[in-house]
Amino acid sequence: MPTTYLEAIREGLWEEMERDPGVFLLGEDIGVYGGAFKVTAGFYEHFGEKRVVDTPISEAAIVGAAIGASLMGLRPVAEMQFADFITCAFDQIVNFAAKCRYRWGAAVPIVVRAPSGGGVHGGPFHSQNPEMWFVRTPGLKVVAPATAYDAKGLMKAAIRDNDPVIFFEHKGLYRRIKENLPEGDYAVPIGKARIAREGRDLSIVTYGAMVWTALEAAERLAEEGASVEVVDLRTLLPLDRETICASVRKTSKVLLLHEDTRTGGMAGELAASITESVFEDLDGPIVRVTAPDTPVPYSPPLEEAFLPNAAKVIEKARWLWKY
Amino acid sequence: MPTTYLEAIREGLWEEMERDPGVFLLGEDIGVYGGAFKVTAGFYEHFGEKRVVDTPISEAAIVGAAIGASLMGLRPVAEMQFADFITCAFDQIVNFAAKCRYRWGAAVPIVVRAPSGGGVHGGPFHSQNPEMWFVRTPGLKVVAPATAYDAKGLMKAAIRDNDPVIFFEHKGLYRRIKENLPEGDYAVPIGKARIAREGRDLSIVTYGAMVWTALEAAERLAEEGASVEVVDLRTLLPLDRETICASVRKTSKVLLLHEDTRTGGMAGELAASITESVFEDLDGPIVRVTAPDTPVPYSPPLEEAFLPNAAKVIEKARWLWKY
Amino acid sequence: MSTTTEARPGERREQAELARKCFYYMALMREVEDRIERKLYRQGKIVGGVYVGRGQEAISVGSALVAEEGDVLCPSHRDMGAFLIRGVPAWRILAQYMGRVDGLTRGRDGNMHMGDLKLNIIAIISALAATVPVAAGAALALRYQGKKNVALSYFGEGSTSLGHWHEGLNFASVQKLPVVFLCNNNQYAYSTPAEAQMACANVADRGPAYNMPAEIVDGNDALAVYEATRRAAAHARGGNGPYLLECKTFRMTGHSAHDAAHYVPQHLWDEWGKQDPIERLEARMLAEEWSAAEEIEAERARVRREVDEAVERAERSPLPDASTLLEGVYENQ
Amino acid sequence: MSTTTEARPGERREQAELARKCFYYMALMREVEDRIERKLYRQGKIVGGVYVGRGQEAISVGSALVAEEGDVLCPSHRDMGAFLIRGVPAWRILAQYMGRVDGLTRGRDGNMHMGDLKLNIIAIISALAATVPVAAGAALALRYQGKKNVALSYFGEGSTSLGHWHEGLNFASVQKLPVVFLCNNNQYAYSTPAEAQMACANVADRGPAYNMPAEIVDGNDALAVYEATRRAAAHARGGNGPYLLECKTFRMTGHSAHDAAHYVPQHLWDEWGKQDPIERLEARMLAEEWSAAEEIEAERARVRREVDEAVERAERSPLPDASTLLEGVYENQ
């Protein structure tokens, strides 16, 4: 039976809670209700209120309490109801959690789950992709799985990791994708990108929901004769610069794709990493396909125009391919 | 009499308050005490408690109240005691202020003053350069003056601007630099970079305190025969891509320099902008000189190693020049 | 402060008049929200989140009727009444929900995330309680500008858990700002009951933390809400600082249109079903002979007609053109 | 709960013992901080911010002496006593201030921004009150792990204005966590007097907002702080939830070493100068005949010697090597 992305996250959480009694969940409406997206449905009944803590609406206290508990040796997984509300816990994450180890050697093994992304008609406050606030903050790890396999495996790795991990799960993927997962325990290492599709002519470097957009574009470009490689970053921090550069060295052309807005987006860091490392291998400009620099609009025609899609990728990729 | 950077900010604030009765200040200890850095010393006595509002320690309320007052037609200037504490007002800035105009057409003409930067032995929480949290947020404007002239002129422009402006003032420059300012009123347009030094062989693109580092490096490289151009961005958002690209077209080589940490820093956005626009003009890799990806350490030998300086710039610039 | 209890000629007429206004706006709000939650949403004509104020109409209606022209309103996501009273036509609210260009945000945002500065209504953002310090700032501006106006800041009991809420109330009380803080305590925040939200029994118990007068009001009695808001607004308008009103009520629906609220025990639905603010006001109007049964029926019919027309008009409003996507992030863009 | 008032043999001896401990640690804290603020800082040997607890020593000392081994301490920037009692040697604190490798943060951070998990001390960050929810989380872990321990969360009155403070207290009270919240109300936050910080007269007035027992304590009486903390900790340890103690005191120095505090009216210096917690305890010890004058003098001399040696040893500690800059951002780095 294929497992959805959402179910994969559930499984990751569930199995880690079974494995390690120090793992516990906290967040708003995650207990009796099972969470806004039902990711934790059934957890409260099985693990009890001690390990599935329904909290007041207090993102700062949720993350702060997770930090405190982690310092005492527990492994808290904190849920933000939507990634957008992570702004309310911002100081706790970027100043407290991120800097403890460097300052006084204290491990903060927390996971902050952040359901992110658009395409669900959520409007400006239920659709954002706020990964760059964290990618620019040393001390954090940031993951953004695209597949059910990686969602489960990265969840396990994140929980076992001894550093704070921001776990971006794309709402649009929750029920949209599924695949057969291996039996038994596995973890996907944090910090390792994945070649989602091999190709020779051009690399698309991306992550999260856009991996599927890239694959769709690659498929259609293949019909035109272009061999497109798709690099799925999986982890945004620490960044797997080697895999990225190896792909660029092979294809000599690179298109950077993300659902987040353009200025200050992940594509910037990627472009800088690439030009400083494999500049001589480049046979064309580095091209970005991203959302434009606006809030995420609510109305369908606007949101559709806002989000990157295969057509936009194909157009730019074709141009670059022929460059 | 030359005016310091700090005095220039004071003058900008003072003159705008004299000009427009709707301009007022709010922040912690800014009234009777005159502010942690004495930027507002004397304001309370002159303008009174109505226009110089001492607040509780509540960064979110400070920015929130500024937003509310601005919606009613006032022009609040909110002070963060240190830029580092802006994390406590994060949601107000990136979700409330930044998105009002796009969502419902409401102008939020606030200025948030954020004393930032290292080299003052402030340690991890009194030294950060958090500009990228805001540069990645559409709807905000972000300025970071390097000179006394620009500090005053950009303060005036920021106060007159009808969009929210985050005003990064570098603590290390407050009393370190001075220059003669013109008599009378002037504003420096937001969104326009400045050529701080003309050159032919190589461009250094930077902003804030690092402009002085770049100029020092350029001066010494000139002795070796390298003609280095220094682009002072002044505004980080919206970014003056034209001036940057024009400089790169001229010199064909570019070094990006900032005091902020490396990954996810401003250099990324610059590298992406440059490679997508003037790739064919590049005669060498884009080189970054930045702080490394750590919190800002306190102890002098560590902080010194952390901060970019002229020697580090020279080394990289020389390599690139000879490339 | 003028008291409201002394009898005087015309008072009965005024009371009747007020009751009829309350009835009209509550019925209108209920009707518009019913269409939204039970028709348009289910028909797929509304694609985003839908949060309604079913059962809580007395709060936004009773309080917003107190607001004077220059007063500033910061309604929460269950306070449609405030918009209607302020003069936002029902069809534009419906257009807002449907993401049409005639919505107050022209399709950029959905549901009650809307405002209009010409009407002195500030749009909330999703992050709960973020508007609370903003309301304080609006009040500060009103005083700064020498106006005798107040700001009305609305939120649910769950929102009082947020740091923004605390900072806003503290700032307003230290600055003695003219704000009326209006809590709808509907006993749930999404699925979370109030006792899992706060250890104190009432939101009003938080008043002393800010040395702020705090009062508990029957939130299903529009006239009681009106009176309490009048007292609170007079207090604030008189320069005496902010005031906290806790309106006890119940959310007679799920958190949002997709939530069946199985977590709410049946007895609460039953008990509070009997406290419906519209039915209660109707009964009172009949008992006090402020209106006749036929008049009330006619009013209901009028409301239904109005909303029929509003829906039709909203549906005629076009979806925004994709070419407008980039407009208005900044002033000159 | 055991009461402390009943007379029993040995009580006098215990009281005397406790007083001597308090005296020693307060004197030690004062001496270390004097060297920091008035010598090392002025000599340029400390280059960063210096915040001391002059006049407030009774609070961290009286309370930390209550803490049992597994209890968790989250001291604020004026609570050096807690570190000393917990077993952090003075020389390492001095090394911390001077940015040396033997400081608790090995030069990565300065002043009281330090912690040691082996001693169950959590390091604050600068952002005020950010540690308050963290302390709640630590308490949650203690309960989770079945330990009968409590967390002590320290902060100043100014920090109660922050959203983090409110969220932390609310969370702790809803969850009935074993936390003692310890406020040092020294009446100023930097230059801001308490009345510009909050509209309520006491921080303890905020207890009811969380249905939390709250008590006002003479913060310049170490034994009173000890007793109150004992009561509060017993309450929390007994599973009855958190407890709020407000210790009234005064900051007998500037906000930090560079601040002359001209904004403090002279009469406050005068009045509070008479309330010095060390002198008060000394007087009590003499009056109760717990110690003789010579013993106290000898203790002072011992403290000075200890601190002389500590300063020397700290100065011998090297500055960190620049090559270590990149170490320890992540586990394996």
Ligand SMILES: Cc1ncc(C[n+]2csc(CCOP(=O)(O)OP(=O)(O)O)c2C)c(N)n1
């Ligand atoms: C900061 C933040 N966290 C979480 C949410 C998700 N959320 C939306 S409404 C809601 C419940 C609000 O409860 P309450 O304040 O009592 O208002 P009510 O909906 O009951 O009127 C939640 C948790 C949010 N909007 N903002």
Ligand SMILES: Cc1ncc(C[n+]2csc(CCOP(=O)(O)OP(=O)(O)O)c2C)c(N)n1
């Ligand atoms: C969020 C935040 N804002 C501002 C500051 C700057 N600051 C440091 S200490 C201080 C005053 C603190 O007052 P209080 O909480 O009463 O503690 P005290 O220093 O009086 O012991 C301020 C404003 C800060 N550290 N954190």
Ligand SMILES: [Mg+2]
């Ligand atoms: Mg509610």
Ligand SMILES: [Mg+2]
């Ligand atoms: Mg204080």
